[in-house]
Structure formats: C-alpha cells, structure tokens
Amino acid sequence: MFEYIIGKVTYVCPAYLVLETNGVGYLIYSANPFRYSSKLNQEAKVYVHQAVREDAITLYGFKDFDEKQLYLKLLSVSGIGPKSGLAILANEDHTGLIQAIENEDTAFLTKFPGVGKKTAGQIVLDLKGKLGDLGIEEMGSYGREESQLSSDTHIKEAIEALEALGYGAREVKQVEKELKKNPKESTDAYLREALKWLMKK
Incomplete structure (x- = not known):
C-alpha cells in the first residue's frame, strides 16, 4: 500500500521510530531506529513495507528503495519472518550478506538471530543469483548524532x-x-x- 512516508521524526527507541505526517504519527519498526536520531524533530523520508495479519497491521521502515527490496526478498524465503528479516538487515554489510548467499556460506548466515542451518540453506536456495540487481550500499545513518547522553x-x-x-x-x-x-x-x-x-x- 505504501512505498514511502515523508514526515517529521518525533520519537526514536530501540525497536522503532515514530514519523508524523499530516497530524498522524506512524509507528515504524526499523533494523536500526537510532540512525534517525540526528533527524529528531526534522523531516525524513522512510521507505516502508506494510505487513497485515489477522491481529495486527505493522509498518517496517528502510532508508532507501534497495534496502526495502532486499528485505522483501528475504521475506520471500520460507522461515524468514518480519522480525528475523530486520535482524539480518541490521548488519550494515549488505554487500557481505549478498556475497555470503552467492558463496553458499551458511555458517555466516546462521550468525543472525532466528536463522538456523535449515533456514540458512533455504536462503541460499531461494536467493542465490537473484540479488545482483540491487544497488546495495552500507546501511548509513543521516549524519552524526549530537547527544548529551552518557x-x-x-x-x-x-x-x-x-x-x-x-x-x-x-x-x-x-x-x-x-x-x-x-x-x-x-x-x-x-x-x-x-x-x-x-x-x-
């Protein structure tokens, strides 16, 4: 339903950020919400995926189009759910992830939470040779976070x-x-x- 949302970042916590637009605050789960800390009370563009279940409608956020596409490809693998997909994306070396899949390095893939040997093998089986069209870069932040926290x-x-x-x-x-x-x-x-x-x- 949504491709992206542009709004003001009003809240950041360990699991999600809140993006306000037109008087509505959208709760958006992210692999690393703290990369939006420097945009607090400023405008940001967040690419989103909407997941609909019987008991919940949830938004997951990404910094750019290619990161979102990588997430959707991960979700297409049997055994990878929204949360484990985010955990995989949280590692900023997305190029290394793609190389691990291409090299059938299941030991690397099992380091992610929620990914066992069977799921790692399924990731390789389903995605090998299918990620080359993504212009993946390291998962950057929006700039240095200015903070007085300890x-x-x-x-x-x-x-x-x-x-x-x-x-x-x-x-x-x-x-x-x-x-x-x-x-x-x-x-x-x-x-x-x-x-x-x-x-x-």
Missing part, C-alpha cells in the same frame, strides 16, 4: 536494540563487555559496532 546510556540503548532484534542474553552480555572497551559518540555507533562484532565472533 556512554552508559548509549550502550544500554544499543543493547536494548539488539534484544529487540532477537539476540539472546548470552550474546548480548558478551557484546556489552566489548562495547565498554571502545567509547563511541552515539547509540547508532555502538549498535553498529555491536553488530560487526557479533558477525565476526
């Missing part, structure tokens, strides 16, 4: 975002220790670092 608060928000994506308590505890070793300037930066570390471990 480093501990940024880490806490990043951890909450990981939990919202489906990462387990053991993984979260490990990555929290790593994040404390290297101070960052924003929640977005901490979350990006956490996702990179989780994919390398």
